[in-house]
Amino acid sequence: MPIKNIIFDFGDVFIDLDKTFVFKQMPVDDQEAREHLQLVNEKYEVGAITTVDFLDGIQSIYPQASHEELKNIWNRMLLGYPDYRLEFIENLATTHKYRLFLLSNTNELHIENVAQQMGDSKYRRFKSCFERFYLSHEIGLRKPNTDIFEFVLRQNRLSPDETLFIDDTLEHTLTAKSLGIHTWHLKVDEDVVDLKNHIDTYNNLTQ
Incomplete structure (x- = not known):
């Protein structure tokens, strides 16, 4: 056809895209933390959580960065x-x-x-x-x-x-x-x- x-x-x-950029900027060696990031990302991708919830989820394993810094890192893969x-x-x-x-x-x-x-x-x-x-x-x-x-x-x-x-x-x-x-x-x-x-x-x- x-x-x-x-x-x-x-x-x-x-x-x-540079899909590896986020992990380069926020190195996460712990498998549990990586799985947490993946779950938060998947929820955000289907609109199940808000942007604030998403940034809170990342910040929970990378607390040294502010929401604004996390947004900049997240967007720089584009x-x-x-x-x-x-x-x-x-x-x-x-x-x-x-x-x-x-x-x-x-x-x-x-x-x-x-x-x-x-x-x-x-x-x-x-x-x-x-x-x-x-x-x-x-x-x-x-x-x-x-x-x-x-x-x-x-x-x-x-x-x-x-x-x-x-x-x-x-x-x-x-x-x-x-x-x-x-x-x-x-x-x-x-x-x-x-x-x-x-x-x-x-x-x-x-x-």
């Missing part, structure tokens, strides 16, 4: 949004060849910082490229859980075999693949702007 719908991840697909990727998605949206969706595990602090980094105009341009803009903290669901993919498919009446999901995290693409969605696990040496070549390869294989 030809691809008619494309679901994009955000981090390390459109915006560059490295930037290259303009050529904005041009790419705008051009793709203009073709009206595919239904485009964004599906991101993100949180309130990060998305506010992204909008600030990009500026209101660019951020609005980016969002307007997508039919729906799904952020985990707004919909209460997160990848790699099956329910978030089922939610997007159901809400938009998408057929899995006509849908491509692009994400830099293998675990996320494996869940999508288990539901019959076509996937592109975007690796470090790949760039989303090469989408056409990827889809052309897929189409050649399925002809």
